[in-house]
Amino acid sequence: MTFEWREVEEASFAVIGDPVSHSLSPAMHNAAFAHLSLPYRYVAIHVSPGEVCDALDRLTHLGYRGVNVTVPHKEEALGWVDHLDPFARRVGAVNTIRMADRAAANTDTPGFLDTLDELGLKPGRPAVVLGAGGSARGVCVALAEAGFDLRIWNRTRARAEHLIERLVVPATVMETPDLAEAGLIVNTTSAALKGGALELDWSGVPGDAVAYDLMYGEPTPFLEGARASGLKTVDGAALLVAQGARSLEYWLDVDAPRHVMREAIA
Numbered sequence: 001m002t003f004e005w006r007e008v009e010e011a012s013f014a015v016i017g018d019p020v021s022h023s024l025s026p027a028m029h030n031a032a033f034a035h036l037s038l039p040y041r042y043v044a045i046h047v048s049p050g051e052v053c054d055a056l057d058r059l060t061h062l063g064y065r066g067v068n069v070t071v072p073h074k075e076e077a078l079g080w081v082d083h084l085d086p087f088a089r090r091v092g093a094v095n096t097i098r099m100a101d102r103a104a105a106n107t108d109t110p111g112f113l114d115t116l117d118e119l120g121l122k123p124g125r126p127a128v129v130l131g132a133g134g135s136a137r138g139v140c141v142a143l144a145e146a147g148f149d150l151r152i153w154n155r156t157r158a159r160a161e162h163l164i165e166r167l168v169v170p171a172t173v174m175e176t177p178d179l180a181e182a183g184l185i186v187n188t189t190s191a192a193l194k195g196g197a198l199e200l201d202w203s204g205v206p207g208d209a210v211a212y213d214l215m216y217g218e219p220t221p222f223l224e225g226a227r228a229s230g231l232k233t234v235d236g237a238a239l240l241v242a243q244g245a246r247s248l249e250y251w252l253d254v255d256a257p258r259h260v261m262r263e264a265i266a
């Protein structure tokens, strides 16, 4: 069930977004609360652009303890918070807010690093990032922190150039998405959301490369293409769990039950 923010019921935690009804975060967090015997409820709340600060005021008034922020509000929410953790400051976006002290974190970036660790992925061959939108920023900071040789391709080239300048990450902007030599290819585009497919040539990609799509749910054309070429593939469910676990730990100072959260969205 998804609420409109003006009509929302009392609960303890929420994800706000537009759209948000598809979010698996309520199932994942409610499973974690049940496992930890915590008396909290986590709900999904629809908030339109331009209304994020008013919605966060209302949720605070209703006694909410913490909020996750998803597309497209991760920057607008910066206007409500007083304190940022280092990743939020660096990336310029927040996905986790603690209402009591108006503090916010970006758990997408360290969560992405967690998933690279889980996959045993280390710098060596280049990492290719497809896309230069909001989520690409966190991914690029994570890959740069981990020491990857970073190559970025975006449909709108100027946006990729701006991303590198703004984040001050060492990276090359590619004219076309050249995957040859890549050890890791991360699709951060939303092309598949609108039924689009990227034109990619998988033929020169080393056989042990990993194709990682931030989207989860139905396999995207990107992952299908990688799979058809025999590559190892990872979808965004791994990141969803990793960032959600870190949000829970930020709010409650507990060890998040990652296995329970993973099962809840499987």
Ligand code: NDP
Pocket (backbone or CB within 6 Å): 071, 108, 130, 131, 132, 133, 134, 135, 136, 154, 155, 156, 159, 188, 189, 190, 191, 192, 193, 196, 197, 198, 214, 215, 216, 236, 237, 239, 240, 243
């Ligand atoms: P943005 O809207 O900020 O960026 C979208 C990007 O996709 C841009 O680079 C855009 O290029 C590109 N794009 C869109 N359509 C096409 C197309 N047809 N062909 C080529 N490129 C295209 O979105 P986000 O970065 O916030 O999110 C991207 C995806 O990542 C979403 O699907 C989201 O659900 C997913 N995501 C998953 C998370 C998880 O926890 N698993 C966390 C965060 C995001 P251009 O600049 O040219 O418009």
